[in-house]
Amino acid sequence: xxxxxxxxxxxxxxxxxxxxxxxxxxxxxxxxxxxxxxxxxxxxxxxxxxxxxxxxxxxxxxxxxxxxxxxxxxxxxxxxxxxxxxxxxxxxxxxxxxxxxxxxxxxxxxxx
Amino acid sequence: xxxxxxxxxxxxxxxxxxxxxxxxxxxxxxxxxxxxxxxxxxxxxxxxxxxxxxxxxxxxxxxxxxxxxxxxxxxxxxxxxxxxxxxxxxxxxxxxxxxxxxxxxxxxxxxxxxxxxxxxxxxxxxxxxxxxxxxxxxxxxxxxxxxxxxxxxxxxxxxxxxxxxxxxxxxxxxxxxxxxxxxxxxxxxxxxxxxxxxxxxxxxxxxxxxxxxxxxxxxxxxxxxxxxxxxxxxxxxxxxxxxxxxxxxxxxxxxxxxxxxxxxxxxxxxxxxxxxxxxxxxxxxxxxxxxxxxxxxxxxxxxxxxxxxxxxxxxxxxxxxxxxxxxxxxxxxxxxxxxxxxxxxxxxxxxxxxxxxxxxxxxxxxxxxxxxxxxxxxxxxxxxxxxxxxxxxxxxxxxxxxxxxxxxxxxxxxxxxxxxxxxxxxxxxxxxxxxxxxxxxxxxxxxxxxxxxx
Numbered sequence: 308x309x310x311x312x313x314x315x316x317x318x319x320x321x322x323x324x325x326x327x328x329x330x331x332x333x334x335x336x337x338x339x340x341x342x343x344x345x346x347x348x349x350x351x352x353x354x355x356x357x358x359x360x361x362x363x364x365x366x367x368x369x370x371x372x373x374x375x376x377x378x379x380x381x382x383x384x385x386x387x388x389x390x391x392x393x394x395x396x397x398x399x400x401x402x403x404x405x406x407x408x409x410x411x412x413x414x415x416x417x418x419x
Numbered sequence: 420x421x422x423x424x425x426x427x428x429x430x431x432x433x434x435x436x437x438x439x440x441x442x443x444x445x446x447x448x449x450x451x452x453x454x455x456x457x458x459x460x461x462x463x464x465x466x467x468x469x470x471x472x473x474x475x476x477x478x479x480x481x482x483x484x485x486x487x488x489x490x491x492x493x494x495x496x497x498x499x500x501x502x503x504x505x506x507x508x509x510x511x512x513x514x515x516x517x518x519x520x521x522x523x524x525x526x527x528x529x530x531x532x533x534x535x536x537x538x539x540x541x542x543x544x545x546x547x548x549x550x551x552x553x554x555x556x557x558x559x560x561x562x563x564x565x566x567x568x569x570x571x572x573x574x575x576x577x578x579x580x581x582x583x584x585x586x587x588x589x590x591x592x593x594x595x596x597x598x599x600x601x602x603x604x605x606x607x608x609x610x611x612x613x614x615x616x617x618x619x620x621x622x623x624x625x626x627x628x629x630x631x632x633x634x635x636x637x638x639x640x641x642x643x644x645x646x647x648x649x650x651x652x653x654x655x656x657x658x659x660x661x662x663x664x665x666x667x668x669x670x671x672x673x674x675x676x677x678x679x680x681x682x683x684x685x686x687x688x689x690x691x692x693x694x695x696x697x698x699x700x701x702x703x704x705x706x707x708x709x710x711x712x713x714x715x716x717x718x719x720x721x722x723x724x725x726x727x728x729x730x731x732x733x734x735x736x737x738x739x740x741x742x743x744x745x746x747x748x749x750x751x752x753x754x755x756x757x758x759x760x761x762x763x764x765x766x767x768x769x770x771x772x773x774x775x776x777x778x779x780x781x782x783x784x785x786x787x788x789x790x791x792x793x794x795x796x797x798x799x800x801x802x803x804x805x806x807x808x809x810x811x812x813x814x815x816x817x818x819x820x821x822x823x824x825x826x827x828x829x830x831x832x833x834x835x836x837x838x839x840x841x842x843x844x845x846x847x848x849x850x851x852x853x854x855x856x857x858x859x860x861x862x863x864x865x866x867x868x869x870x871x872x873x
Contacts, residue, residue, distance in 0.1 A: 351661055353484075353726055354780060355767025358659045 308403040308415065309377050313368045314342065314396040315388040320366050326387035327370065330379050333419060335370040346394030365396060371403055373416055451538050451545035455560035461690035462561045462569055468681025469572035473579045474501050476674030480733070481583050483667025484726070484779050488862025489587045490663055491870055496582040499591075500598050504575045507602045512574055513567050515607040519553055522619035525611050535563055550616025557616055559688050569685060570610070577606055577634045583779030584642030587652050588859050591867045593852045597842055601641065605838050609633050609831055625827040626800055626814055628697065629686035631741025631793040632831040639786020640832050641839040642777060648843040649852055651776035653859050665725055672729035676705060679736045683743035693804055697743035701736065704743075704755035708735020711759025716767070727763070734762035734784050738792030742799065745814070750799035758791045790828055797824035 315323060320337065327335065341362035348361035372380055381398055389395055408418040478497035485493045504512070514529035529535060538545045539562075547563040550556040559566060578598045585594075610633050612618040613625055620632075627633060652660070662668060683701045687694035712731025717723040738758030739751055746754065766783035777783060797820040806813035814820065846852060853859075858866040865871045 352720055352722070352724065353661055354730065355720070355771060356660065358661050360659070360661075 308371055308406060308419070309374060310401040310403045311368075311370050311372060311377065311380050311384070311398065312401065313384045313388065313398045314340065314365050315368065315384070316390065316395060317364055317366045319388040319390070320368070322387040323368060323384055326383040327380065330376060330383060332370055332372060332376070332380065335368055338367045338369075340365050340367045344394070344397070363394070371406060371419055373419065451547055452558050452560060454544060454546040454562050455689070457690045458560045458688070459562065459565055461694065462565045462685060462688060465681035465685025466565070466569045466572055468678045469569070469576065469685065470501075470678075472675050472678035472682065473497055473572070473576045476671050476678050477576060477579050478671065479667045480671030480675060480729075481586065481668075481779055483664050483669070483671060484583075484662045485586050486660060486862070487663040487872055488864055490667075490864065490872055492591070492863035492867055493582070493586055495591070495868060496586075496594060497579045499595065500579045500582065501575050503595060503599055504578060504602050505571060507599050508571045508574045512602055512607045513570065515603065516574075516610040517549065517567075517570065517615055519550060519615070519617050520611070522617060522622070523612065524608050525615060525617075529567075532567065535567060538563070553617050555616030555622060561688060566688065569688075573630060573634060573682070574602060574606055574610070577630075577638050578602055578641075580635070580638035580781055580785055581642045581645060582781075584777045584781040585645040585649050586778040587863065588649055588853050589645070590851060590854050591863075593846050593850055596850065597846055597852075600842050600846075601839065604842070605637065605641065605835050606633075609637055609834060612830070613827065620827050620830065623826065624814065624820070624823045626745055626796050626805070626820065626824065627741045627793065627827065628744035628796075629683045629740045631737075631789045631796065632827050635737045635740060635785040635789030636793060636828060636831045637789075637835045639782045639784075639789055640836045642781030643775070643786060644836055644839040644843060646775045646777040646782070648840065648847070652778065653856055655776045662726065669725060669729055672732055676732055676736060679705075679740075683740060687744055693744055696747070696804060700743050700746055700748055700751035701739050703748050704739035704751040704758070705732050705735040707752045707755025708732060708738065708759035708762075711735075711756040712763045713759075715760045715763045719763075720767075730766065730780070730784060731759040731763065734758045734788040737762075737785050737788035738795070740789070741793045742796040745796055745800040745804055745816075747799075747801050747804075750795075750801070754792060754795045754799065757795065758788045761791055762788050793824050793828050794821065797821035 341364055343361055343363060346363065348359055348363060351358050351360055370380065377400060381400065384398055406415050406418040474497055478494045481497065482490050482494045509532055511530060513532065514527055515525045518525035518528045520526040538547065544562045546558065546560040547566065548556050548558050578601055612620040613627050613633050615621060679701055680698050684694040684698035687697055709728045709732040712734065713723045713728045716727040735755040735758050738754050742751070742754055762784050765787040766780040770777055770780065770783055798816045800814055800816035800820060802813035802815035804813060843852060854863065854866060
């Protein structure tokens with residue numbers, strides 16, 4: 308099992324979800340986060356006072372999938388979250404040791 | 420406009436001759452006049468509209484511009500000032516402002532609103548004569564209770580405006596004391612000078628329809644003194660002090676705009692054409708100022724901001740306040756644009772050049788906007804709007820009137836500035852004006868009120 312964690316632009320969330328559903332992804336977790344990468348921040352001006360906003364709002368998606376789906380899922384996220392402009396985000400893939408469905412006690416692949 | 424200017428200039432000389440006889444209409448105490456149902460209904464409505472300007476209008480306007488940790492404290496300031504000034508006005512404020520007294524202050528004949536129900540008999544009522552028995556007596560077709568309440572809402576919003584200057588750092592206890600004393604020692608006297616028929620600025624011919632001097636310059640300069648005496652917020656200039664929720668500020672500014680119809684059109688103290696004209700110029704000047712600020716900002720800073728357009732609208736409302744009831748729509752566009760552009764530079768450039776931290780621009784918007792409006796009233800005033808049978812020329816704009824306006828502006832700046840300064844120093848010595856650095860960093864909501872936004 309792998310955990311695919313993607314940081315994307317907030318307005319791309321629905322596109323990503325729509326791209327993942329046909330692949331058989333049964334669920335995912337979404338968190339509103341802030342951060343910076345190459346995009347750095349942005350400048351805001353309030354009545355002449357300029358503020359450097361260094362952390363921009365992003366959405367973090369976490370989805371746990373069987374090993375054989377990894378390439379497809381990563382490709383689908385990349386395709387659907389891409390605008391080609393700086394600040395599109397990143398995808399990380401991590402190993403997952405165990406998974407348990409709390410309601411039934413099913414484990415690992417059956418719990419996904 | 421050229422036509423209007425020529426007319427106003429031509430009418431400036433007769434004004435000087437007419438100014439004195441204008442106040443000689445009612446020399447002896449007269450029987451109270453009948454009240455007018457329509458006028459009274461409109462004034463009751465206006466009173467509610469003006470109260471809405473402070474709560475929730477100004478509360479949201481200011482509350483939306485501060486950081487998240489100070490939102491509740493800022494809302495609390497407007498609300499608490501509303502309550503404190505209501506009592507202050509009831510006890511002595513109204514009496515000091517609107518009874519005859521002398522040229523500089525009223526008397527205590529309406530202490531605790533004593534005698535305000537004297538003219539009610541068998542459940543019926545009458546209008547009343549402001550300044551009864553004096554040369555400048557003004558007959559009003561609304562009961563005194565209504566006039567007292569209408570004026571109370573002005574007395575409430577004026578100190579509440581000051582709160583924008585010391586946002587994020589003043590002790591609540593010190594603020595309460597300051598506001599009560601300021602209301603009695605600054606607001607009531609200046610209201611008396613300008614609006615009571617015995618007041619010396621009134622008799623000098625000052626034109627201030629709804630409070631350019633009494634409300635806005637008054638609050639603006641007091642705010643500047645607060646900003647100077649309290650000092651800058653911790654982190655001013657380098658910490659991010661972006662507004663927590665500009666949507667609140669937009670709602671607040673919109674409520675101010677709507678409520679301002681009560682403020683300006685209500686200041687006709689009648690439901691008539693002058694009130695209608697006051698409402699029209701209020702709308703037109705506000706839109707002009709909002710656009711003026713927006714385009715100025717767009718050109719200078721590159722983007723037309725939401726905070727910019729609403730700030731411009733408020734600047735326009737401020738500037739048209741003394742002029743509404745005296746000017747025509749063409750002049751209101753000029754007043755609006757001037758206010759929008761000048762206040763934009765005052766709040767975004769002048770403030771940073773001079774280095775004081777007037778947090779929410781009480782001085783930049785209300786002080787400067789009030790001065791622009793008060794002075795331009797003297798230029799653009801259209802005689803027939805203020806004409807009466809004893810003063811058929813009214814008070815037209817011109818050089819003479821402009822000089823009178825300059826004097827009223829100067830007097831307000833000096834009295835409000837100096838007395839505010841004294842009050843601030845005394846309160847600082849006795850209970851301290853400012854929260855500690857740690858408390859300020861933690862936020863006033865939790866430190867002063869034990870509450871916070873989730």
